[in-house]
C-alpha cells in the first residue's frame with residue numbers, strides 16, 4: 151500500500167520583549183534560577199496580570215507578515231492543568247478568540263512554491279522549567295526554576311497541509327526566517343526560543359479522509375523535526391500494515407534513541423476546562439493600530455531577495471542563499487557598503503565564509519571576520535599585494551584569529567612576488583629539473599604548460615603573480 155503523510159505544526163515562538171507578558175520581570179535567558187520572578191509570575195493569590203503592549207504588537211506584526219486577519223477583540227483564557235512548573239494551576243492562553251487567524255505562508259517545495267495555511271496565532275505565557283538531578287528516570291531530586299514562567303509566547307498553528315518531513319522542516323525554516331526578519335523572535339532553537347510540536351498521520355494515497363494523528367513533542371532543531379517525523383511515519387505504516395490502528399496520543403521524540411515513544415493519551419481541549427480569564431480585559435486592537443504596524447513592517451525575505459537581484463544585479467540563486475538568513479544578508483550588504491563589488495562579495499561569502507561557518511557550526515552572527523575586514527582583504531587582492539589564491543589562505547587565518555588581513559600578510563610574508571628576476575630564477579630552476587616535460591613541450595605537447603605553471607607556483611609558495619608567471623614562462627619555454 152502506498153501511503154501519504156499529513157502533517158501540521160504547532161510552533162511556539164518566544165517573543166523578543168525585554169519583560170514578561172503579564173508582569174515587569176526580565177525575560178533574559180540564563181540568569182540564576184528564580185531571580186526573575188515576582189508575585190504575578192509566581193502565581194501568588196490576589197495578584198492581577200497586566201498585558202505587555204509590546205507582546206500584542208509583535209504578534210500583530212507576525213500576523214500581518216503571515217497574511218492573517220487580526221481580530222478586533224480577542225480573549226485570554228485559562229487553560230487548567232497541574233504541573234509542578236505551573237504554580238497557578240493554569241496557563242493563560244487564548245482559546246476561542248485568538249488574535250490572528252486565516253493566514254498563509256509560502257515555502258519552496260519541489261522547485262515550486264507551495265502555500266501552507268496558518269490556522270491561528272495566539273498569545274500565551276510560558277511555564278517554568280523543571281531541573282532534574284540525575285537522569286530523568288532515576289532522578290532523586292527535582293528543582294523548579296520559574297524564570298521562564300510568564301515569558302511571552304506566540305503559538306502559530308499550521309493547517310494539515312504538509313506532506314513530508316522535508317516539507318515540514320522547510321516550513322519551520324521559512325517561518326523562523328520570517329520571525330527573525332520581523333525581529334519578534336531571535337529564532338534560537340537551542341535556547342528554546344522556537345519550539346515545535348508536530349502532528350502527523352498517514353492515509354492511503356488518494357484517500358481524502360485524514361488518518362488518526364500522533365502529536366510529537368520536544369523537538370528543538372530542524373533535523374530533529376525531520377527525523378522524528380520520518381520515524382513516526384514508518385511506525386504508523388507498520389502499525390497499519392500489521393492490521394493495527396494508530397491511536398491518538400502524544401509521543402516524545404528521543405533524539406539519542408532516534409525514536410518516538412508513547413508519552414500519554416492525547417488530551418482533548420475540553421479536558422482543560424478553558425474559560426475566559428476574569429482577571430484580564432479583552433484585548434482590543436483598533437484598525438489604526440493594525441495599519442500603523444502594517445506600515446512599519448520591515449523588509450521580508452521575499453522582498454529582500456527581489457531587491458538583491460534588482461539593486462545588486464545578483465543571480466536569483468545568490469539572492470536566495472544570501473537572504474535565507476537575515477544576518478547573512480546584513481553581512482553581505484555591509485561588505486558591499488565597505489567597498490566590495492556585489493558579485494565578488496557574494497561569491498566569497500557563499501563559498502569561503504559559509505564553508506568556514508559550517509565547518510565550525512557557527513552562526514554568521516558570531517563570525518570572527520567583520521565585513522570591513524573582508525573588504526580590506528579584497529583591497530589587497532585588487533592592488534596586487536596578494537593573489538586570489540593566497541587570499542583564501544589569509545582568509546582562513548582571519549577566520550581563526552580574527553586578525554586584519556594586512557597583519558597576516560606581513561607576518562607570514564605572503565606578499566605577491568612581482569619581481570621579474572625572482573620569478574625568472576624560479577622558472578629556470580623548474581625547467582632545469584624537468585627536461586622530459588621540456589622536451590614534450592617543445593615537440594608540440596603544449597598541454598604540459600599547465601604543469602610548468604604549477605611547479606613555478608609551488609616553488610614560490612603560491613606567491614608569484616600568476617600573470618607574470620604565464621608571460622615569462624611562455625618566453626622561456628619558447
Ligand code: ADP
Pocket residue numbers: 156157158159160307308309310311349350351360361362363365419
Ligand atoms: P490541538 O493539538 O490543540 O488539539 P488542533 O486540533 O488545533 O490542536 O490541531 C493541531 C495541529 O494538528 C494543527 O497544526 C493541524 O494542522 C494538525 N492536524 C489536525 N488533524 C490532523 C491529522 N489528522 N493529521 C495530521 N495533522 C493534523
Ligand code: MG
Pocket residue numbers: 160347365
Ligand atoms: Mg496540540
Ligand code: ZN
Pocket residue numbers: 170173174175186187188189190191192300
Ligand atoms: Zn514577574
